[in-house]
Amino acid sequence: MTVDNVRLDEILSRERRLFQRVTDHLHRCRFIRLEDSRLTAGKIAALTLRALEQHTEIEQEVFDTVVGHWTREDMERQKILGSQHHQLKGLCKDVRTVSQYPKQYSKEHLCSLMLLLARMLSGHLEYEESDFWSKIVTEEKEFSGAVMSELTRLEGELAAL
Secondary structure, eight states, X not given: OOOOOEEHHHHHHHHHHHXXXXXXXXXXXXXXXXXXXXXXXXXXXXXXXXXXXXHHHHHHHHHHHHXXXXXXHHHHHHHHHHHHHHHHHHHHHHHHHHHHOTTTSOHHHHXXXXXXXXXHHHHHHHHHIIIIIHHHTTSOOEEOHHHHHHHHHXXXXXXXX
């Protein structure tokens, strides 16, 4: 089977839809039973962590390519993105930890973490789209179809929750 290359704008759009579905799941946490919310929270956090890892790799590859065209202000914004990625990954790990220890943490604590993750993820995506997408989607950069395969795998896992 041949894996075709995929344009960056296709990947970013697909990632955006995946992350939007993740935030939708995170917002529903307070409407499901305690046991289900813990199981779902752990799975969503693990999936989000994997998606963020891939997202970070894509961005690093793209940003390394276009960095010569950037202003000092663009470089500062890119540092902010890196910091946001680090915070999001840490929050995903916190959600996973809290979901694994039901006797130590209440459902309210778990849901508040999940809602914080949803807000931070949405804010991060808005920041990227407003400040960076216009600069990078014009790049003639293509990625291996393996990136899309991983997105398909993540979407399937999310749909199964």
